[in-house]
Amino acid sequence: MCLGVSACLLGHPVRYDGGHKHDRYVTDILGAYVEYVPVCPEVECGLGIPRESMHLEGDPENPRLITTRTRRDVTDQMLGWARQKLEELKKKNLCGFLFKSNSPSSGMERVKIFDHKGMPQKKGVGLFAGLFMKTFPHLPVEEEGRLHDEVLRENFVERIFHRKRWDDHIRGGKDLGRLVAFHTDHKLLYMAHSPKHHRELGKLVAEGKSMPLETLYERYEQIMSEALKLKATVNKNTNVLFHLMGYFKKELSPSEKEELREIIEAYHRGLYPLIVPITLINHYIRKYDQPYLKRQVYLNPHPLELKLRNHA
Numbered sequence: 566m567c568l569g570v571s572a573c574l575l576g577h578p579v580r581y582d583g584g585h586k587h588d589r590y591v592t593d594i595l596g597a598y599v600e601y602v603p604v605c606p607e608v609e610c611g612l613g614i615p616r617e618s619m620h621l622e623g624d625p626e627n628p629r630l631i632t633t634r635t636r637r638d639v640t641d642q643m644l645g646w647a648r649q650k651l652e653e654l655k656k657k658n659l660c661g662f663l664f665k666s667n668s669p670s671s672g673m674e675r676v677k678i679f680d681h682k683g684m685p686q687k688k689g690v691g692l693f694a695g696l697f698m699k700t701f702p703h704l705p706v707e708e709e710g711r712l713h714d715e716v717l718r719e720n721f722v723e724r725i726f727h728r729k730r731w732d733d734h735i736r737g738g739k740d741l742g743r744l745v746a747f748h749t750d751h752k753l754l755y756m757a758h759s760p761k762h763h764r765e766l767g768k769l770v771a772e773g774k775s776m777p778l779e780t781l782y783e784r785y786e787q788i789m790s791e792a793l794k795l796k797a798t799v800n801k802n803t804n805v806l807f808h809l810m811g812y813f814k815k816e817l818s819p820s821e822k823e824e825l826r827e828i829i830e831a832y833h834r835g836l837y838p839l840i841v842p843i844t845l846i847n848h849y850i851r852k853y854d855q856p857y858l859k860r861q862v863y864l865n866p867h868p869l870e871l872k873l874r875n876h877a
Contacts, residue, residue, distance in 0.1 A: 566599050567601075573585045578614070581619075617635060618634075621669045621676060662694075662701075673698075702790075722871060724793050756804070757804075762792030803833045
């Protein structure tokens with residue numbers, strides 16, 4: 566699985582002062598599961614190391630990239646390189662991109678833009694990051710600083726693993742029957758992120774025969790991407806957990822039902838992490854041989870070793 570990344574986060578000495586911003590989570594933990602494609606816009610567009618610092622100026626919708634001491638405008642140089650780079654990246658089958666926060670080239674949001682009075686406002690997007698997100702609107706993107714938030718970290722990692730499964734599905738050939746199977750496997754995952762989008766996807770697949778296959782796939786990708794951008798909250802997870810419990814109403818003994826209900830409610834109150842009810846449900850799936858639930862990606866959306874569901 567290939568993931569684009571700002572090169573400085575891997576420890577590459579590419580910053581304006583010859584330094585880096587090595588992030589151990591990026592390299593040592595997430596790096597065990599992805600193949601990184603490092604990008605440094607400033608160096609790759611020809612600005613060198615070391616180099617003069619830069620910032621964004623002007624209109625937040627169309628900012629200029631200006632060197633801070635000599636006042637050199639390098640906007641066109643950056644954008645010309647970026648357009649070529651994005652064509653290269655289209656061939657990499659990226660499953661997402663991890664950007665360096667606050668960077669005038671790579672910041673995903675809230676980058677400082679200076680007005681005509683020299684006053685900064687955190688309203689900008691880095692020039693390369695902005696073009697990347699327009700070129701790949703459905704790819705998961707995140708900044709390294711936001712990965713310190715447990716919920717945002719889980720959401721990003723879940724999305725990149727989902728993207729890998731989607732890309733594998735596409736490479737296997739577009740087919741209505743295969744799409745129905747893909748959707749079946751991911752139903753509860755979508756429900757945990759957005760019940761509204763979950764219903765829309767179900768309706769779309771049910772009506773799949775009535776539209777061209779390309780239209781169906783384009784619409785499905787759009788809706789599923791919108792769904793996964795929304796965080797899976799405790800309330801939404803609780804709803805899915807009780808939905809899962811309903812599949813065992815004939816198999817579980819009264820004491821097993823009570824135990825599972827108590828654990829789900831304890832999770833809802835913040836007493837247990839999500840991994841606790843998920844582990845018990847997976848136990849019952851194996852014990853009572855539930856073939857439909859064995860397929861549900863929601864129960865195992867990413868490697869257990871990442872421990873993303875272990876926080877209360």
